[in-house]
Amino acid sequence: MIGYRGNSLPQSHLDQESIRPRYLSTKIIDKLKQLPRALYPLYALLRILIQIIQLIIVFQSEHYDYVIMQNPPCIPLMLVLAFLKLTRLNNQKVIIDWHNYGYSIMRVNRVNKYIVALAKIYETKLGKLTGDHHLCVSQAMQIDLVNKFNISNTPHVLYDLATVKFQQLNTQQKHQLFKKLNLNNLGEENNENKSLFTEFNTETKKYQYRQDRPALVLSSTSYTPDEDFMVLINALDQLQIKVDDLRNISKSFTFPKIQLVVTGKGPQKDHYVQIFNEKNKTWKDFNIRTAWLEVDDYPKIVASADLGICLHYSSSGLDLPMKVVDMFSAKTPCLAYKYQCIDELVVDQTNGRVFSNEEDLMEQIFDTIKSFEPQNELGGTESLRKYKKNLEEFSNKKWHPEWVKAFQGRIIANELFRDNKDVKQ
Numbered sequence: 001m002i003g004y005r006g007n008s009l010p011q012s013h014l015d016q017e018s019i020r021p022r023y024l025s026t027k028i029i030d031k032l033k034q035l036p037r038a039l040y041p042l043y044a045l046l047r048i049l050i051q052i053i054q055l056i057i058v059f060q061s062e063h064y065d066y067v068i069m070q071n072p073p074c075i076p077l078m079l080v081l082a083f084l085k086l087t088r089l090n091n092q093k094v095i096i097d098w099h100n101y102g103y104s105i106m107r108v109n110r111v112n113k114y115i116v117a118l119a120k121i122y123e124t125k126l127g128k129l130t131g132d133h134h135l136c137v138s139q140a141m142q143i144d145l146v147n148k149f150n151i152s153n154t155p156h157v158l159y160d161l162a163t164v165k166f167q168q169l170n171t172q173q174k175h176q177l178f179k180k181l182n183l184n185n186l187g188e189e190n191n192e193n194k195s196l197f198t199e200f201n202t203e204t205k206k207y208q209y210r211q212d213r214p215a216l217v218l219s220s221t222s223y224t225p226d227e228d229f230m231v232l233i234n235a236l237d238q239l240q241i242k243v244d245d246l247r248n249i250s251k252s253f254t255f256p257k258i259q260l261v262v263t264g265k266g267p268q269k270d271h272y273v274q275i276f277n278e279k280n281k282t283w284k285d286f287n288i289r290t291a292w293l294e295v296d297d298y299p300k301i302v303a304s305a306d307l308g309i310c311l312h313y314s315s316s317g318l319d320l321p322m323k324v325v326d327m328f329s330a331k332t333p334c335l336a337y338k339y340q341c342i343d344e345l346v347v348d349q350t351n352g353r354v355f356s357n358e359e360d361l362m363e364q365i366f367d368t369i370k371s372f373e374p375q376n377e378l379g380g381t382e383s384l385r386k387y388k389k390n391l392e393e394f395s396n397k398k399w400h401p402e403w404v405k406a407f408q409g410r411i412i413a414n415e416l417f418r419d420n421k422d423v424k425q
Contacts, residue, residue, distance in 0.1 A: 002058055024054050048076050055080040059090060068095045071127070072102035075119075078126045085130060095411065096131040098141060098155065104316040108225055124149050133411045140341035141318040158406045159344075160322055161399035162329035165299040168395075171198055171377065172207040174304045181291060181301070183259070196259060197304075209375045214257035214287075217365075218305035218332070220298075220323045223266030227311045231337070233275060235361040236260075236286050242366065243285055256372035256380075258365075260288045261301060303330035306380050307368060308352075309361075310336040320345045324352075328394045333387035335364050351390045 001009070001021045013019050028050055032043050055077060059067075069077055081094050103119035111119075127149050134155035136142050142155045169177075178184070178195035185196055193200040197213045200206075221227050236258075246253045262276070269290075276288040293301060302308070305327075312321040317340035324345055327334045336346045338354040346352045353368065355361040372380045379385035 002055075022058065024051070024058075052076045052080055056084070059084055059092070063090070064092045066093045066095055068097055069130075070097045070099060071123075072100055072105060074102045074123055074126070078123070078130050082126045082130045093132045094130050095133045095135060096127060097158075098127075098134060098136040098145060100314070100319045101316045108315040110225075127151070135406060138318055138320055138341045138344050140344065141316075144316075144318055156406050156410045158402060160320065160325050161397055161402065162322075162326045163299075163399075165296070166302060166326050166329035167299075168331055169300060169303045170207075171209065173300070174198055175200070175207045177297065177300045177304060180297070181293075183261075183289070209377065211374055213374045214259040215306045215369050215372055215374075215380060216304060217258055217260045217307045217309060217369075218301060218327075219260065219262050219309040219311065220302075220326075221262060221264045221266065221311065223264060223268040223272060225268075227313065229268075229272050229311060230275075231311055231358045231361060232260075232309060233279060234358040235365065236279070236283065238358065238362040239365055240283055240285060242362070255285065255366075256369055256374070258286045258369065260286065261305070262288060262290050263293055263298060263301065265292050299326070299330065302326050302332055305332050306384060307365075308332050308334040309365075310334055313337050314339050314341075317341065328391050329397075331388045331391045331395045333368075333384055333391065335361060335368070351387050351394070 001013075001019060003021070003024065004026055005023050008014075009021060029047050032046055035043050059080070067081065069081065071078070078096075084090055084092075085094070101120075101123060103116055103123050106119055107113075107116045127145075128151055131151070131153075133153060134145060134151060135158045136145060136155045137158065137160055139157055142157050145151050145155050175195055175198040178197055179192065182189065183196045184191075185194070188194045193202075194210075197210060197216060198207055199210050201208050219232065221229060223229070243255045246255070262272075273290055276290065280287055291301070308324070308327040310321050310324050310327075312323065314321075320341065321336070324334050324336055328345070328351065334346060334352040336342055336352060336354050338356045342354055346354055348354045353364045355364055368381060368383050370381070374380065376385075379388050
């Protein structure tokens with residue numbers, strides 16, 4: 001495993017003798033970061049040159065049968081692997097694991113259009129040249145790689161799946177999480193038997209949902225330009241107006257309160273937190289809280305939510321949001337932004353809903369949450385129960401068998417076929 005030092009590897013990896021991390025030094029690059037902002041182009045060029053030298057040294061110092069490259073990023077790794085292949089400095093096989101396109105991310109981040117055009121040429125040409133085998137995360141991307149990149153060796157679709165940590169929790173486990181995250185009613189912070197959503201029943205000696213609890217809605221974000229959180233904010237504004245109007249028409253109309261928990265961090269977080277705080281002062285039925293969770297707590301909050309909302313809009317339109325995969329693995333239904341291939345994951349009105357704009361999202365939240373049964377542990381509404389039931393098959397899927405099928409059944413088989421063909425010739 002070749003990369004920079006960052007978060008520690010999972011203990012399961014560290015315990016494996018066959019897995020060895022090899023870290024690239026950042027000492028020179030860190031010093032270059034001290035250059036004046038006006039010299040950023042020089043810094044970027046020098047950084048790439050340093051990376052190229054480091055990678056060539058790595059690949060020449062040890063023999064690898066296969067190199068698996070996740071894309072993006074592709075600069076400069078794809079160039080290095082192409083150079084080694086053309087110069088025949090080693091005979092390693094390269095597997096490109098396509099999760100998205102680097103140039104499409106640059107375009108969303110409003111990088112100069114000429115640089116984006118060059119990046120597209122770089123990625124499309126070198127991707128075809130470098131890769132001996134290809135994996136990708138959707139059927140739409142598979143088709144695009146064949147048509148746009150002219151890849152003759154058809155990429156194998158290997159859908160992302162969550163780790164085993166994403167699984168359902170019992171009510172006691174949810175209660176412990178809510179207390180840890182301080183999800184309490186005002187004045188009940190020190191009451192260990194009550195959270196905002198759960199309570200300990202002294203008669204049955206069991207934990208249960210509260211009769212007066214709000215619906216727990218979860219959204220995970222990286223606060224980046226490919227996720228417009230104002231779509232959700234505006235949808236909740238419209239929903240508050242709709243709920244108020246229906247209450248004015250009929251005094252018997254009821255609609256549950258909603259506690260929205262937003263997890264994640266990113267460049268636009270401070271901007272949105274300020275908006276959340278202002279909205280919390282005006283909304284009567286909704287509240288937003290932000291949370292940056294420990295690694296082991298994120299799967300738990302996903303499993304504890306009644307409903308998830310995904311605002312991810314793919315830069316290429318061809319990748320599938322991992323946050324929805326996480327939700328589905330824990331049998332948490334999701335409302336997801338509609339784009340080209342999202343229906344490969346979210347099937348509208350089967351395991352969730354897809355929306356195109358804030359009006360759609362508002363109506364879908366209303367339809368999914370109305371007639372909320374706060375103490376029903378199978379799902380708060382008929383729609384949620386239906387979606388959860390339809391997610392049973394997905395939640396039972398395991399990533400490892402799919403990987404074995406892709407690698408041994410497809411890639412190794414192709415290698416053996418080529419070797420036998422060469423022998424016969």
